Amino acid sequence: MVTSRDVAKLAGVSQPTVSRALTDHPRVSESTKKRVRDAALALGYSTNAIGRALSVGRSDRIGLVVTDLENQFYANMIAPLHRELEQHGHELVLITESPASAPLPERVAAHGLAGVILSTTTVDSVQPSRLRDRGIPFVYLNRTAPSARADSVTVDPEPGVRELLSEAVALGHTRIGAIFGPRNTSTGEQREQVVRAVLDEHGLALAQRDVLHGPFDFGTGYEGLRTLHERGGGPTLLLCGNDVVAVGALNAAAELGVPVPAGISIAGFDDLPTSRWALVRLSTVAYDLDAVAREAARLVVARVAKPDTELAHVVYPTHYVSRATVGGPRA
Amino acid sequence: MVTSRDVAKLAGVSQPTVSRALTDHPRVSESTKKRVRDAALALGYSTNAIGRALSVGRSDRIGLVVTDLENQFYANMIAPLHRELEQHGHELVLITESPASAPLPERVAAHGLAGVILSTTTVDSVQPSRLRDRGIPFVYLNRTAPSARADSVTVDPEPGVRELLSEAVALGHTRIGAIFGPRNTSTGEQREQVVRAVLDEHGLALAQRDVLHGPFDFGTGYEGLRTLHERGGGPTLLLCGNDVVAVGALNAAAELGVPVPAGISIAGFDDLPTSRWALVRLSTVAYDLDAVAREAARLVVARVAKPDTELAHVVYPTHYVSRATVGGPRA
DNA sequence: ATCGGTTGTGCATACGCATACAGTCGCGGT
DNA sequence: ACCGCGACTGTATGCGTATGCACAACCGAT
Numbered sequence: 001m002v003t004s005r006d007v008a009k010l011a012g013v014s015q016p017t018v019s020r021a022l023t024d025h026p027r028v029s030e031s032t033k034k035r036v037r038d039a040a041l042a043l044g045y046s047t048n049a050i051g052r053a054l055s056v057g058r059s060d061r062i063g064l065v066v067t068d069l070e071n072q073f074y075a076n077m078i079a080p081l082h083r084e085l086e087q088h089g090h091e092l093v094l095i096t097e098s099p100a101s102a103p104l105p106e107r108v109a110a111h112g113l114a115g116v117i118l119s120t121t122t123v124d125s126v127q128p129s130r131l132r133d134r135g136i137p138f139v140y141l142n143r144t145a146p147s148a149r150a151d152s153v154t155v156d157p158e159p160g161v162r163e164l165l166s167e168a169v170a171l172g173h174t175r176i177g178a179i180f181g182p183r184n185t186s187t188g189e190q191r192e193q194v195v196r197a198v199l200d201e202h203g204l205a206l207a208q209r210d211v212l213h214g215p216f217d218f219g220t221g222y223e224g225l226r227t228l229h230e231r232g233g234g235p236t237l238l239l240c241g242n243d244v245v246a247v248g249a250l251n252a253a254a255e256l257g258v259p260v261p262a263g264i265s266i267a268g269f270d271d272l273p274t275s276r277w278a279l280v281r282l283s284t285v286a287y288d289l290d291a292v293a294r295e296a297a298r299l300v301v302a303r304v305a306k307p308d309t310e311l312a313h314v315v316y317p318t319h320y321v322s323r324a325t326v327g328g329p330r331a
Numbered sequence: 332m333v334t335s336r337d338v339a340k341l342a343g344v345s346q347p348t349v350s351r352a353l354t355d356h357p358r359v360s361e362s363t364k365k366r367v368r369d370a371a372l373a374l375g376y377s378t379n380a381i382g383r384a385l386s387v388g389r390s391d392r393i394g395l396v397v398t399d400l401e402n403q404f405y406a407n408m409i410a411p412l413h414r415e416l417e418q419h420g421h422e423l424v425l426i427t428e429s430p431a432s433a434p435l436p437e438r439v440a441a442h443g444l445a446g447v448i449l450s451t452t453t454v455d456s457v458q459p460s461r462l463r464d465r466g467i468p469f470v471y472l473n474r475t476a477p478s479a480r481a482d483s484v485t486v487d488p489e490p491g492v493r494e495l496l497s498e499a500v501a502l503g504h505t506r507i508g509a510i511f512g513p514r515n516t517s518t519g520e521q522r523e524q525v526v527r528a529v530l531d532e533h534g535l536a537l538a539q540r541d542v543l544h545g546p547f548d549f550g551t552g553y554e555g556l557r558t559l560h561e562r563g564g565g566p567t568l569l570l571c572g573n574d575v576v577a578v579g580a581l582n583a584a585a586e587l588g589v590p591v592p593a594g595i596s597i598a599g600f601d602d603l604p605t606s607r608w609a610l611v612r613l614s615t616v617a618y619d620l621d622a623v624a625r626e627a628a629r630l631v632v633a634r635v636a637k638p639d640t641e642l643a644h645v646v647y648p649t650h651y652v653s654r655a656t657v658g659g660p661r662a
Numbered sequence: 663a664t665c666g667g668t669t670g671t672g673c674a675t676a677c678g679c680a681t682a683c684a685g686t687c688g689c690g691g692t
Numbered sequence: 693a694c695c696g697c698g699a700c701t702g703t704a705t706g707c708g709t710a711t712g713c714a715c716a717a718c719c720g721a722t
């Protein structure tokens with residue numbers, strides 16, 4: 001392995017000078033900088049991230065903590081996050097919150113992460129307060145936790161939900177059901193509250209029996225629609241906690257031979273790329289998923305660089321995208 | 332930050348003893364081990380990965396190098412890879428081969444990765460020989476490069492393709508087209524060769540005008556089907572380089588109002604989870620994607636632990652899964 | 663010519679951990 | 693009683709980089 005000392009020898013300078021030259025320290029003359037750079041290039045040297053991390057006390061690695069990597073929602077977050085972090089010279093480390101393994105704060109500290117992006121659904125599992133105790137910057141992505149003071153980037157469901165329900169009401173839907181996300185989730189609860197509030201404005205309410213809850217995954221939507229179908233005479237419009245759930249419902253409907261939207265209308269939330277497929281054409285409450293992810297990346301990076309600046313709470317708007325899965329209620 | 336020295340002080344031993352106790356060194360008495368463990372627990376200590384990595388000369392981090400994180404194929408690899416690596420005490424770092432940034436070997440070395448899983452489509456971009464020069468273990472996932480001696484886990488297209496084409500011929504298809512993967516790809520080339528060979532056994536051949544090539548992405552399938560459709564009178568069965576391409580074609584067909592399989596049959600390769608959706612029901616050449624990914628993870632881990640053991644080339648079989656997108660040829 | 667100030671570089675050291683080596687202690691055998 | 697050996701544990705050091713500090717060289721001003 002070629003070290004900065006090797007470069008130093010070749011360039012005829014000391015090791016610290018190599019370090020300074022390569023980090024563009026102002027107190028190094030241009031001529032030495034050039035000599036050092038040439039030597040580094042000749043030897044194929046690139047500074048050892050581990051040594052650097054140990055020396056400066058932190059790495060350039062950002063952890064992304066998610067509940068479930070299989071989930072399409074998280075899968076779609078990874079690419080934009082990675083791109084943005086890479087541009088800032090950081091790398092992305094994936095972490096899942098498996099209850100089996102060590103508590104997250106310990107794992108994060110042990111891995112020497114510079115910062116963490118929390119995008120888990122369940123609120124308490126990561127013990128954010130203990131993260132703060134350890135001085136590890138973290139940012140909430142698509143969820144918040146008021147008690148834990150940290151940057152966050154979230155989405156405001158209201159405009160999108162308002163548009164969606166206006167259209168639904170105009171189409172004549174009165175019996176509306178929902179498959180919401182898990183109850184202990186800020187995202188899930190917020191979406192549920194907004195839906196109920198906006199429905200209330202229209203003089204409508206969700207019947208108890210038309211409301212289901214479950215994790216934000218395919219199975220929740222799939223099983224949910226089957227449950228409602230078995231009961232018979234269910235809602236004419238089914239609001240889903242997110243697109244993954246909605247697609248699960250859509251697939252169950254297809255299997256059961258229930259036409260969408262003629263038999264039942266289905267709406268989602270998130271506007272994932274798959275929802276735009278001609279095979280899916282999911283009507284959904286949309287927002288700029290890539291921008292949200294990139295913003296989270298920017299926030300951690302900024303927080304890592306300057307831990308004591310004012311907290312940022314970025315909120316993205318939503319809008320309704322009407323495609324093919326919401327139509328008039330069945331006769 | 333709590334260090335091993337803090338633990339040492341609390342436990343009344345020296346720092347090296349802490350290190351040895353926590354790594355379960357045989358020459359440390361059970362009583363001191365217990366005292367050290369208790370002290371560590373009391374202080375919430377976990378060994379600093381950076382310090383450890385610098386000391387032992389390598390980290391426990393495995394890099395996954397992919398062409399395109401957006402691609403569903405890679406997205407589906409990540410979860411099983413992560414799980415398997417985590418079980419072995421390694422973590423997963425994502426790396427994309429962006430031509431813009433530094434050459435991969437330098438980046439890998441700089442990040443201090445213990446090993447690398449190469450799952451890029453293009454063969455030469457990563458310069459595997461230079462990886463070997465630097466002594467960084469790497470493993471090929473879903474591709475090979477005969478010149479570079481390294482472990483690999485691949486898939487044998489033949490049994491699946493054979494089943495697929497038997498069924499297609501039995502159904503009466505004679506005019507068969509294909510959208511293959513990129514030409515400079517081991518996976519793409521292999522699949523193409525096998526298809527041509529098996530077709531040849533049936534006395535069939537691909538007409539030049541019915542064969543397209545392109546990257547393994549949605550757009551390739553989408554544009555490909557549109558191109559064939561515009562020309563008119565195309566093949567009755569379209570073989571796609573992988574499921575992502577096939578789904579692209581499927582969506583184009585849906586937009587164009589071409590019924591599948593009545594208007595055209597479409598087959599894929601990989602059997603991604605989305606291909607099983609009731610909305611998709613893609614007939615495809617399948618293999619155990621999770622097992623392939625996990626095997627790759629196991630191979631790097633083993634290679635990192637013992638760099639000089641014999642090379643492993645694991646090949647998984649394929650089989651054909653007949654769902655809804657392949658039927659008899661149009662009249 | 664002398665001196666304060668600036669510029670550029672080297673020296674020493676620290677980061678947290680692991681490990682080769684040296685040392686201590688206690689035990690059993692003669 | 694002495695020696696030797698094994699069982700533990702401490703000391704010293706190294707991994708590769710960054711950085712505070714000291715120092716040398718040089719500049720311009722008096």
